[in-house]
Amino acid sequence: MIALGASFFLFLALAAGSIAIFHPAGSRRGPLAERIRALRPAGGVARRSGTPAPGLRPSPSSVPWLRRLLSDSARGESIALELRQADVGLRVGEFLLLRWLLAALLFLVPALLSRLHPVGLLVGLAGVLLGYLLPGFYLKSARRGRLAKVERQLVEFLPLLASSLRSGFALPQGIEAAARQLGPPLGDELALLLSDVNLGATTQAALEDLQRRVGSPGLDIVVTAILVQRTTGGNLAEVLDRAAETLLERERIRGELHTLTTQQRLTGLVLMVYPIVVGLVLLALMPGIWSRLFTEPAGQIQLAIAGSLQLLGFFAIRRALRVEY
Structure with a gap:
């Protein structure tokens, strides 16, 4: 119960810190930025209010030390370009802080819930990797869709x-x-x-x-x-x-490739879901035996390894079916 309460308050602290960092009081637009944002394209072509004005290079972060760190960074410029191409309304610093906050949250929650048990720490380390990679996966997916x-x-x-x-x-x-x-x-x-x-x-x-x-x-x-x-x-x-x-020919070929790989993508999804469904069925039929996977350290380690291998196989199939052209 104490670990659960500590995890809850930790989540509130991380959420409050994220809000304070991503929406600081000093990040409001000044008069000059408002005047530039008011410029409209010629001919009445509308532009969304969230799009930066032409010729302006947005600051990579509203946090001073992070802004100095990312100002002349090639990696920062690359992330800024990816965010722009994905149409994600975050600065570079906000995106990086989001990745690290999510990684910290996914590490601390299982570690505290397990009261720093070795299995909980192992799951937390896997959560660090997952929390750091998830925003990157979302960014790439949004960029491909756009x-x-x-x-x-x-x-x-x-x-x-x-x-x-x-x-x-x-x-x-x-x-x-x-x-x-x-x-x-x-x-x-x-x-x-x-x-x-x-x-x-x-x-x-x-x-x-x-x-x-x-x-x-x-x-x-x-x-x-x-x-x-x-x-x-x-x-x-x-x-x-x-x-x-x-x-037009490229679009036709893209549609044909999507159709030809539909069965393989569905197969990858089935292979991902099938072990989970079978495990739940066996747990319902023989709870005394299969519940040891959740209650004993050896079973928890086996579940963690199996889940990691399932995710790895799923992403490997998705990557193999992605055709670059």
């Missing part, structure tokens, strides 16, 4: 842009006309591109920044084609039509 949406929207965007160019629009005006008909996430990124141009950036610099900011292979093809055409000349509308055909 990039998939961008790839699908590109197939719709390119014919609209090519049609606008054939109608006599310049490239920025064509992007603006096409962006009005798109939703997030590509519509928001195009709005930021137009804002960059309106605030004085060259079209080439704005396109290169868009390419780096989004991280989409399909968008890389489009931006490269536009930049090459601006250097060598030619019919940009035809170039965009060919790029649209290429991206």
